[in-house]
Amino acid sequence: MYCSQKDKRLAVIMLIPFLAVLFLFVYGFIFWSVRVSFSAWDSILPDMTWVGLRNYQELMGSLRFKTDILNTIYFTIFFIAICIIGGFILSYLLFVNLKGEGFFRTVYLFPLSLSFVVTGVLWRWIFNPEVGLNALLRTFGFKAEFGWFTSTYSIAGFNVALIALIIGASWQYLGYTMAMFLAGLRGIDDQLIESAQIDGAGEWAIITRIILPIIKPITFSAMIVLGHISLKIFDLAYAMTGKGPRFVTDFPGLFMFETTFRGNHYAEGAAISIVMLLLVAIVIVPYLASSLKED
Amino acid sequence: MKKKVLAILVVFLVASALVFAAGTKEQKGANTIEIFSWWTAGGEADGLEAMFKEFSKKHPQLEIINATVAGGAGTNAKAVLATRMQGGNPPDTFQVHAGHELIDTWVTTGFMEPVTFILKDAGFMDKFPADVIDIISYKGEVYSIPVNIHRSNVMWYSPKLFAKFNLKPPKTMDEFFRVADVFEKNGIPALALGDNESWAATHLLESVILASLGPDRYRDLWNGKVKWNDPKVQEALTNYTKMMKYTNRDHAALANMDAAGYVAEGKAAMNVMGDWAAGYYYSQNFKQGEDWDWAPAPGTGGVFIMLSDSFGLPKNAPNRENVVKWLELCASKEGQDAFNPIKGSIPARTDGDRSKYDRYLNAAMDDFATNAIVASVAHGAAISEPWLTRVNDIMAAFTTDLDVAKATREFQAAADRYAP
Numbered sequence: 001m002y003c004s005q006k007d008k009r010l011a012v013i014m015l016i017p018f019l020a021v022l023f024l025f026v027y028g029f030i031f032w033s034v035r036v037s038f039s040a041w042d043s044i045l046p047d048m049t050w051v052g053l054r055n056y057q058e059l060m061g062s063l064r065f066k067t068d069i070l071n072t073i074y075f076t077i078f079f080i081a082i083c084i085i086g087g088f089i090l091s092y093l094l095f096v097n098l099k100g101e102g103f104f105r106t107v108y109l110f111p112l113s114l115s116f117v118v119t120g121v122l123w124r125w126i127f128n129p130e131v132g133l134n135a136l137l138r139t140f141g142f143k144a145e146f147g148w149f150t151s152t153y154s155i156a157g158f159n160v161a162l163i164a165l166i167i168g169a170s171w172q173y174l175g176y177t178m179a180m181f182l183a184g185l186r187g188i189d190d191q192l193i194e195s196a197q198i199d200g201a202g203e204w205a206i207i208t209r210i211i212l213p214i215i216k217p218i219t220f221s222a223m224i225v226l227g228h229i230s231l232k233i234f235d236l237a238y239a240m241t242g243k244g245p246r247f248v249t250d251f252p253g254l255f256m257f258e259t260t261f262r263g264n265h266y267a268e269g270a271a272i273s274i275v276m277l278l279l280v281a282i283v284i285v286p287y288l289a290s291s292l293k294e295d
Numbered sequence: 296m297k298k299k300v301l302a303i304l305v306v307f308l309v310a311s312a313l314v315f316a317a318g319t320k321e322q323k324g325a326n327t328i329e330i331f332s333w334w335t336a337g338g339e340a341d342g343l344e345a346m347f348k349e350f351s352k353k354h355p356q357l358e359i360i361n362a363t364v365a366g367g368a369g370t371n372a373k374a375v376l377a378t379r380m381q382g383g384n385p386p387d388t389f390q391v392h393a394g395h396e397l398i399d400t401w402v403t404t405g406f407m408e409p410v411t412f413i414l415k416d417a418g419f420m421d422k423f424p425a426d427v428i429d430i431i432s433y434k435g436e437v438y439s440i441p442v443n444i445h446r447s448n449v450m451w452y453s454p455k456l457f458a459k460f461n462l463k464p465p466k467t468m469d470e471f472f473r474v475a476d477v478f479e480k481n482g483i484p485a486l487a488l489g490d491n492e493s494w495a496a497t498h499l500l501e502s503v504i505l506a507s508l509g510p511d512r513y514r515d516l517w518n519g520k521v522k523w524n525d526p527k528v529q530e531a532l533t534n535y536t537k538m539m540k541y542t543n544r545d546h547a548a549l550a551n552m553d554a555a556g557y558v559a560e561g562k563a564a565m566n567v568m569g570d571w572a573a574g575y576y577y578s579q580n581f582k583q584g585e586d587w588d589w590a591p592a593p594g595t596g597g598v599f600i601m602l603s604d605s606f607g608l609p610k611n612a613p614n615r616e617n618v619v620k621w622l623e624l625c626a627s628k629e630g631q632d633a634f635n636p637i638k639g640s641i642p643a644r645t646d647g648d649r650s651k652y653d654r655y656l657n658a659a660m661d662d663f664a665t666n667a668i669v670a671s672v673a674h675g676a677a678i679s680e681p682w683l684t685r686v687n688d689i690m691a692a693f694t695t696d697l698d699v700a701k702a703t704r705e706f707q708a709a710a711d712r713y714a715p
Contacts, residue, residue, distance in 0.1 A: 042681060044377060045404040064688055130545045150547035152695050242491055245547040246695035261374040263684030264400065 030277065037270035044264055055271040065272070067247040068255050070157045072279070075166060075251070076230040082170040083226050084219060087177025092207070094178075095185040105182070108175035116172070120239030123168035124149075149241045149249050161241070161248035169236055173229070177222050184215035220287070227283045232276065252276050328617040329360040330606075332390035333372035336365075338574055342638035346442075349633045350624050357617055362386055380406055385609035388618045393441045393603040396675030396683075398433045399715075401607070408608045409436035410622055419626050422644045426668035430676060431605065439605035440625040443640035445569050446659055447600040447671040448502040448592040451558050451576075452565045454584060456483065464565075464590045468506050468534055471565075471593040475541040478564045485541035487563035489554030496690040497683075498551075498673040499567050500535055506594025507531035510667040513598075517670075517677040519714025523707040529699065536697040547695075559586040567592045569602070569674070573655040574639030589655060591662075599666040602674035603643060682713035 037056070040049040059065045090108060094101050111119065126132045127148035134144035149164040188211065196206055212219075234253030237243075243250035243258075252272050260269030334343045340363075347359050364372035369390070376389055380401070391397045401407050414420050414437060420428070423441070431439050452464050457474075460481065465471035475485035490496040505513045507527045515521040516528065543563055546554065555572040557563040559581040566572070576587050591598075606625050612618050624630040631642035636651045641660045649657055670676035675683060686709060693702040 043404060044381065044400055044406070063692060128545070128548050130548070147544070147547070150545065152547075243493070243691060245490075246692045258684060261377070262370060263681045264377070265681055265684070 033270045033273055033277075036267055037274050039267045039270075041266040041270075042264070042268075043266075046266070051267075055267050056275075058268065059271055059275070064243075064247050064250060064255055065252070067159075068250050068252045069275075071159060071162060071247075071249070072231060072233075072251055074158045075162055075169075075233065076227060078162075078166045079169050079173075079230045080223055080226045082166065083173045083177045084222060086170065086174050087222070088181050088219075090174065090178040091181035091185060092211075094182060105179070108178050110175065111172045112175050114172065116169075116233075116235040117239040119168055119172050120236045120241075123164065123171075124240045127164040127167075150245060152245050152248055154248070159244075159248040161244055165237060165240060165249060168240060169230070169233070173226060177226070180218050180222050181215060184218040185211065188214055224283060224287050228280050231280050231283065252279075325614060326356055326617075327358045327360055327387075328614050328621055329362050329387045330621065331362045331364075331372070331376060331386035331388065333364055333369040334390065335363045338578075338638045342634040342636075345633040345637055346624065346630055349629055350621060353624065354617075354620055357620070380609065383611070385612055387612045387614050388606045388608060388621055390604055391439060391607060392675035393427075393439055393605040394430045394670050394676030395679045397431070397439050397605065397607060399679030399681075401609075402433050402438045406609055407438050408610050408612075409438055410440060410608050411437040413440065413619060413622050414626060417623060417626060419644075422626075422628075422646060424645060424663070424668060427601070427603070427643055430601075430603075430668075430670050439607035440622045441603040441605040441643035442625045442631060443604050443635050443638055444643050444659075444663060445571060445602050445640050445674075446662070447498060447569045447602055447674065448505060448567070448595040448598065449570050449572070450565055450567050450590050450592045451555055451572050451587055452590065453558050453561050453563070453586070454588045455561055455586070456564045464588075465593045466590070466596060468503075468594045472537065474564070475538075479541055484543040484557075484563040485565060486538055486543075487554040487557040487566040488542045488546040489549030489551045490546055490690075490694060491548055491550055493687040493691040493694075494673050495551040495554070495568075496694045497687055498569065498671075499538075500531075500690060501600060501672045501677075502567050502592035502595055503535045503538070504528065504531040505598060505600060505669065506592065507534065510598045510669050513669050514677075517672060517714075519710055523703045523710065529703065532693075532699045532702060535693075536699060539694060539697060561586075569671075570655065570659060571639060573653075577639070577653070583654065589658075597666055599662050599668045600671050601663075601668050602671040602676045679713055679715075682709055685709040685713065 035048070038050055038052060040047045040051045040054075090104075094104055128134075129147045129150055133148075134146065137144035147161070149161045151159075151161045153160045192210060193206055196210055201209070232253060233251050234257065237249055237251050237254055238257075241249040243254055252275065256269050256272040256276070259265045259272060330343075332343065334340050343361070347361070350357070350359065364375050372390075376386075379385055385406070391401070397407075414423075427441060427444075428437065431437050431441060450464065456478070457464060460477050462474050462477060463470075465474050478485040488495065488499065490499075504516065507530045508516060508521070512521050512525075512527065516523075516525075521528065543549070543554070543557060549557075551568055552572070552575055554563070555566050555568050555575055556579070558566045559576055559579070570589075573583075573589070576583065581587055590596075606622060608615070608618050608622065626644075628642075628644060628646060628648070631644055632648050632651055635642050635647070636653075636656070639656070641647065641652065641656050641663055645660075645664050647660060649660065652660065672678055672683065672686065678686070686706070689702055689705045689709065
């Protein structure tokens with residue numbers, strides 16, 4: 001596209017305020033947090049004495065932080081898996097059977113319009129071991145004993161209390177992945193599928209050999225979006241369960257908030273947030289790198 | 296069409312801008328006082344309002360700016376306050392738990408001015424119990440004016456359930472376990488607990504520790520002189536693990552008020568909670584003596600674990616003179632008697648007007664005047680906030696895994712780091 005020297009200059013001028021804000025409030029503060037995480041700041045008064053990795057070492061030794069990291073990993077895996085698989089199934093059903101599509105699409109998308117705080121409160125009531133789902137089951141004569149988010153069982157480090165949170169979060173984001181997949185499915189050339197059908201391909205073969213490979217980039221972006229939501233999760237757990245008994249429903253975000261703003265352990269709080277940043281970076285950076293390469 | 300939409304949009308934007316502009320308008324004339332608290336609802340907000348009325352009666356020329364930040368136990372308010380104080384923009388005065396929460400967070404770091412002169416000038420020094428003056432002082436100076444007192448070590452019990460099994464409310468830990476066994480055999484949770492926020496577990500623990508240690512050694516545990524491997528502390532921790540067997544199974548999902556409610560509803564026999572539970576019972580129309588009654592937590596008779604809300608004087612408060620007037624009211628009998636009957640707490644002064652308080656509060660005032668007074672851990676009076684967050688974290692694990700040895704190690708490590 002043609003653009004004059006004057007236009008270019010104007011563009012640069014228009015961009016400067018944005019870039020200045022970006023560098024100050026994003027990169028500047030990331031750098032500041034890194035610096036704080038290496039300091040001895042442990043009360044209201046800043047104390048920038050350099051203590052090296054001490055804050056990180058203390059985190060690694062803390063039961064709460066270890067539980068948080070495990071919780072985050074398990075939560076992320078299940079949350080993404082359910083949203084991707086479930087979202088694909090829903091979108092495929094809508095795709096092949098157009099009846100009432102508008103209605104179902106809206107129904108599935110509605111939860112997305114709520115905030116995690118609202119969802120958290122709703123699911124907290126539903127999964128309350130005495131008055132929620134369990135009470136309903138009991139009226140039908142079942143012996144509902146499962147403690148849901150208060151359960152302290154764990155299998156291979158997976159706290160089963162997380163199931164309640166995973167259901168809540170997946171319920172909310174299922175519609176989102178469904179909408180993304182539906183858009184992808186709509187973009188597939190009908191002729192491709194028709195010619196495959198003429199060649200005698202069954203439905204399963206069409207899904208696995210044609211549809212899935214075509215929508216792979218969508219799956220990938222959905223995973224990235226969901227991944228960074230779940231790695232930073234705070235509001236859902238805060239509203240729904242809190243840290244839970246023996247931290248079964250705790251996440252680094254909650255830990256960071258309580259450490260920094262309740263306990264005034266600013267340096268340690270900064271260290272937690274840097275670890276969270278690194279976790280998200282592990283997911284985002286390869287994605288950015290690959291999409292830059294494509295460009 | 297497009298123009299219409301645009302016009303509507305502009306109207307909305309301008310309107311919302313006006314709304315926000317009105318909300319944040321600078322109102323810091325010399326005739327104002329900004330009072331910062333987390334009392335946004337219920338009896339505490341009404342009590343604060345009653346104090347404002349008293350204040351306006353005395354100083355009609357002053358305008359009160361009621362700066363509240365909602366959120367239980369002040370978590371959100373504390374974060375906002377920290378930002379303002381660090382940014383050099385302190386409110387004129389703010390609500391803070393008396394004791395170490397105030398002293399370790401704000402006084403030792405040099406953000407506060409002493410207020411001893413207010414008490415001395417008004418001749419109020421001897422109107423407060425010496426133990427209370429001790430708790431609000433640092434290096435011989437008083438740093439905040441306590442407006443109310445709550446008691447932490449209260450056991451709420453169901454008279455109906457105790458009568459049903461012909462039992463008496465336990466006075467000692469041994470009696471507690473004996474009584475608890477009876478309830479357990481009959482399928483009733485003896486001890487209601489609602490620790491979905493872990494401070495409620497800490498709240499229970501402080502009474503259990505006091506029962507084993509007594510007031511002097513309890514104080515020494517929280518200033519680092521008594522070690523956590525002390526036999527009496529170990530006894531207390533073991534008692535705590537035993538008590539967990541008698542709790543309601545849904546305790547981890549329950550808020551502290553729900554647990555107190557279980558007692559009045561006859562779903563559980565006993566609950567250890569601060570005396571704001573009485574206010575809750577009254578508000579729910581539960582009848583004292585029928586649905587609920589009280590006694591000191593087992594083994595803690597004769598001792599009063601106190602916590603207190605107080606107001607202080609930040610350095611560089613924009614309207615220092617007005618704050619002094621406010622704090623004078625806070626320390627006065629009229630101020631305390633305006634606030635406390637409504638809030639459901641007792642005055643920090645010992646000369647409150649008895650006729651204004653209900654039966655529970657009158658009994659609490661009797662105990663407050665005669666008992667040994669120690670500071671609450673769970674509510675920021677006995678230890679600093681950094682230490683308390685560690686204790687709450689340890690309790691979140693201890694209440695579940697009941698591992699005394701591990702908890703001892705962790706409690707001691709926290710004490711080594713944070714004890715004064």
